[in-house]
Amino acid sequence: MSIKTNALIYFLAFCSGFCIMGIELLGGRILAPFFGSSVHIWGSIITVFMLSLSFGYLLGGKLSTKNASLTKYGLIFLIASIMVVPITLFSQPIMEFIFTHIEDSRYGSLLASTALFFIPTVILGMISPYSVRLLVTDSDKSGQVAGRLYFVSTLGSALGTIITSFYFVLAFDVNTIISAFALTLGSLGLVAIVINTLANNKGLAHA
DSSP states (O other): OHHHHHHHHHHHHHHHHHHHHHHHHHHHHHHHHHHHHHHHEEEEHHHHHHHHHHHHHHHHHHTTTTTTTHHHHHHHHHHHHHHHHHHHHHHHHHHHHHHHHHOOOHHHHHHHHHHHHHHHHHHTTTTHHHHHHOOOOOGGHHHHHHHHHHHHHHHHHHHHHHHHIIIIIIHOOOOHHHHHHHHHHHHHHHHHHHHHHHHHHHHHHHH
């Protein structure tokens, strides 16, 4: 991987961290009208995100062992983008259905969080281990690369949390923000695929 490609991977990992935490934070706003915003509501949201990310790490690590490429990396972003969109389309009917069928808000919020966020967050969780696989070219430096990658990703998460909570929610409604996250993820995925395609075509031309 070239220096520019590595920089792109770090940037994409940063943006994925930003989007993950932004969506998680907005989860509280989505559930609040039906289930409230007490500590067990947030417990449900955080539990679902942690579990789904853990599954995503496993799947991403496994996928990265099979001919890892920047194109497949970009496809993860595109799939994540597609999976985020239903949050804006179906959150209301899902919340209404669960609210009317489950009286205990603890279990209602847990089921609602799972229905809305589990699949997209699993896909987003695949990004970090796949990023490490693309960046590591020397096994002796794998720990250093992983540490740098998780620093960048977590920094993105921190900024995603504070910017979403301090600014985005004051200027836009929840669906608009989530749609913007989905569009951002999809655009980044396309950028990765296009760059990899151009690099491969350039390599063939020089061959």
